[in-house]
Amino acid sequence: MSDPARQVRDWLSTYEDPTTSVAFLLCDRHPADAVAVTEVGPDLHPREVTFGELGQRSAALAAGMAEAGVAAGDHVATLMGKGIDLTVTALAIWRLGAVHVPLFTAFAPSAIAFRLRHSGARLVVCDADQRAKLDPGEDVPAEAPWEVATTAAAPQRPGDHTLDSLSGAGGSAPTPVATGGDAPFILVHTSGTAGPPRGVPVPVRALAAFHTYHHFGLGITDDDVFWNTADPAWTYGLYYGLVSPLLAGHRSLQLRAGFDPELTLEVLATFGVTNFAAAPTVYRTLRATVKTMPVDIDVRRLSSAGEQVSPDVVEWAQDAFGVTVLDHYGQPELGICAGDQPTGEGGTAGAGRPLPGWEVTVLEPTADEEAPPGTLGRVAVDTTKSPLMWFEGYRDSPDATAVRFSPDGRWYLTGDTATRDRDGHLTFATRDDEAILTSGFRVGPYDVEAALLHHPAVSETAVYGLPDELRGEVVAASVVLREGVSAGDDLTEELRETVRTRFGEHAYPRRITFVDQLPKSPSGKIRRSRLRPRTG
Structure with missing residues (x-):
């Protein structure tokens, strides 16, 4: 590997340049015939797109977006699953110098609408099966300030665009906008623990940090077949499943299917995956469900992030795959900045050390x-x-920014x-910020509490995490009911469904306890630590 400090300086010099264009860096500079993305369906049928095809398709879509009024600095949201359409759409956004706002497809309309309003999104691109979440309702205004484009063959609602109609609009392909290193190209939202989600503007110069982890943390080489299972609506999947492989000119796999342990093994074997990254819950589930590891799996590197990997999982992975799991640490505001680092011999060096360019x-x-x-x-x-530090503050949240520094x-x-x-x-x-890390997702108590308080039976509630062998943690809630309301199994399921429909399927409380009152400090702050069962 190259000298780390010098390599970091070189990347910073390139990605901070005033003439920097994200579309050029992630697509146009790479060999046109090299495969950029292999999209894998649940039946293991692959579809591939080269960098040349990616450039052509994203340029056509960018022209259509420009005709629809999208310009440099505008925010464009995606409510899409993994795969080629998402990659083309993201690159089209970046060709215009616009800002990509990823939305998780498990989000309910209220969570989606909040992020659209907060970002000031001009356009939302969604999968056809997600379109109904953008229909007018309790949370989505009838006269929404954003337009909608879908992956459907024809418009699903009056006034809708489709990806095909935008791409075939006939406008001339725009010259990729040079934004420079300080301009944002992504806006992600990180769950709050004492307030609404906060927007994290990601500047173009953050690409240097992403490339550093791709190279020195994941250790991906030109010969690797790389698969990051994380959803690109979340930062580990976005930064290192979508952005960093394109940045480095490396092919990535994108599986358009929900997680299934047997399917995961089939993908590893069928496509010859050599470099695999996943949340700890994936490794825990594989350990719990897989009895025999297929002999044709030849992974040389395993990586994990989001929460710590327990020693028993590390030991299992060593026995099952013949390699250890590299445990990595980071945040949406940083990317991955520390953890196990691979050596040229396939082992690890400096476990728990900061990555080059970081002082942690x-x-x-x-x-x-x-x-x-x-x-x-x-x-x-x-x-x-x-030198790789790129986060300067949350969008429109000076108070939240102040406590971070x-x-x-x-x-x-x-x-x-x-x-x-x-x-x-x-x-x-x-963690001391009370965030809940469940199945690789970071859930803020505020989001779930706000959803529960929407139910007329709930007077007060406190949400917290409980340890779980497979998921790491599960979401739990203690609920104080309004006077005259009786607890019961039916109400418990109603509250779970309220969270599913008001926030997201991934965050509903698996344990709900009805209590007379919540423990609070003299200042009135809920003491969540007293709600968790004591151990030992």
Whole structure:
């Protein structure tokens, strides 16, 4: 591998340049005949698109978007599953110098509408089976300020566009807009724990950080067949399943099917996957359900992010695949910035170390000073020594931004805790921001609480995470009912369905407990730690 510090400087120089064009970096500079994406259906039937085809299709779509009024700096949302259509759409957005706003297809209309309003989206591109979520209703206005385009063959509603109609609009292919490194090209939303989701503007120069993880963390080479199972509506799948493979000119697999352990093994074997990345829940489920590993699987590298991989899962993976799982740490505001790093021999070096271009350390619990080795403290990024640091603040949320940085601006405070040994190795302990990490998704208690409070029977509620062997954590809720309302199984299921329809299928509380009151501090803040069962 190349000298890390020099390589980081080279990427920064390229991606911070004022003439930088995202479409050029992710598509146009690569060999036209090289395969960019292999989309795999649930029947294992593949469809491929080369960088040349990707360039042509995204240019035609960009021309149609421009005819529809999309311009540089505008926000365009996607409510789409993995695959070629999403890749073409994202590149079309970036050709115009516009900003991509990814939306999770499991979101309910209320969650979608919030993100559309917050981003000021001008256009929403959605899969045909998602169109109904954008229909006028309680959360979606009748006169929505955004237009809609779908993957359907014909418009599904009056005034709709389709990808085909936009691509065939006949406008001249626009010259890729040079935005420079400081302009945002993505706006993601990260779940809040004490308020609504916050928007994270991702500037073009963040590509240097994404490329660093792709190269030094995932260790992907030109000969690899790479598959990241994470959904591209979430940052691990977006940054490193969609963006970084295109940036590096590497083919990626995109499976258009829900997770199934047997199907996962079939994809690994059929397509000769050599470099595999997934959330810990994928490895846990494979361990729990797979009895015999197919002999024709030849994965040389396994990676994981989102939460820590337990030692028993690491041991199982070593036995099952013959390689260890590289455990990586990051956040939507950073990307992956630390973790196990591969060596040229297929092993690991510097487990728990910051990646090149990052200085990640541990601060004292109550002071913005580095903690002595072995002391449990707050994980922080030294912005003065981290050239890859790109996050500057949340969109329209100065108060939320302020608590992320020390008063002098030197430290970015992650909200997580860890220890650091004398050699700089990090051992992560807990999250202290109350976020729930379930099946690879980050769920903020606020979103689920807001959905539950929409039910007329609920007076108060507190949402928290409980340990789960397969999912890592499950969403749980303690609920105070209004006077005169009786608890019961029917009401429990009603509350779960309320969360499904008001927020998202992935976040409904699997455990609901009815209580007379919630534990609170003298200032009235809910003490979620007292709601979790005590162990030991």
